[in-house]
């Protein structure tokens with residue numbers, strides 16, 4: 192069974208945590224009085240990049256900018272499907288300037304960037320499943336941005352209501368295991384969603400893997416899958432076990448220092464499709 196899971200080579204966009212810090216609190220994980228160990232953060236992040244490359248993935252990076260401590264969370268800066276780039280408009284004033292730098296990177300890399308008019312936090316809330324964009328709202332990205340995304344991509348956008356402030360971005364409560372036609376599947380933590388949104392997920396993905404609150408609080412839902420390998424927090428042991436039973440290969444990467452800002456593996460990784 193294990194050998195039936197086929198990885199696909201990915202292109203990831205990241206940003207080095209040179210200026211990473213917790214200087215303001217815009218989610219319940221952030222406490223500005225808690226010190227960040229920048230050297231440890233750098234080591235953990237470098238290990239993530241080495242791991243991606245060792246698994247055959249391409250990694251591009253945006254230059255970090257002083258004074259933008261959350262810029263390391265590349266996933267929030269755009270969502271790219273079929274070479275179409277929808278940029279971001281951050282909810283928090285502190286993060287708004289990040290967009291300028293990411294948009295510039297995309298332009299230099301040959302992509303046109305469509306700017307949203309309403310608050311929209313990229314892959315933090317807009318998750319491409321291979322068929323639809325699942326789209327979170329409730330804390331950051333607005334329903335108006337979901338409408339904009341559907342119009343821009345011409346793909347069905349399924350709005351999902353997030354209800355737990357600890358799981359303020361969709362990518363903290365759900366990730367895509369397999370975005371191919373046949374195997375298309377996700378993992379999610381049901382309690383992070385309103386009852387109606389939970390039902391929508393059950394209907395769309397009856398075979399999904401359900402995660403526990405422990406998996407979610409250790410940022411196990413903030414994982415990245417290439418279709419075979421799942422890059423996942425080592426603390427999410429129960430979830431890693433379930434994934435292995437389904438024939439996936441969990442690859443543990445510890446980004447514990449980033450948890451202090453409410454981020455994990457997926458937050459640090461944007462996929463360019």
Ligand code: ARG
Pocket residue numbers: 217218221261264266267286314315360362363452453454455457458459
């Ligand atoms: N401190 C950042 C924020 O609250 C963390 C972003 C995490 N990124 C993510 N894709 N969930 O905006």
